[in-house]
Amino acid sequence: MAWSLGVDASSVIALRTMKIAAGGKEGEAEAGRMISEKIDAGMDLQRMALTGALSLSGSGAAVKTLKYFRRKVRANRRRLITGR
Secondary structure (H helix, E strand, O other): OHHHHHHHHHHHHHHHHHHHHHOHHHHHHHHHHHHHHHHHHHHHHHHHHHHOOOOOOHHHHHHHHHHHHHHHHHHHHHHHHHOO
């Protein structure tokens, strides 16, 4: 699961880098979106950890954290590829 997330994340990084490097309003919007997504993810995971939603075991929390990021990364990859 971690390996798959790494592959997907690498493609999102490449797609985002190209979009930001192209500049303009779309590049600026992508940079802002990237920052806000990271802040939101940190807050979501912290809330989940504090409420026990991630699991009470270390391995359970790791699995749920990977699933959380995998869903977010795949959504970004689809959005960046389709342009929507």
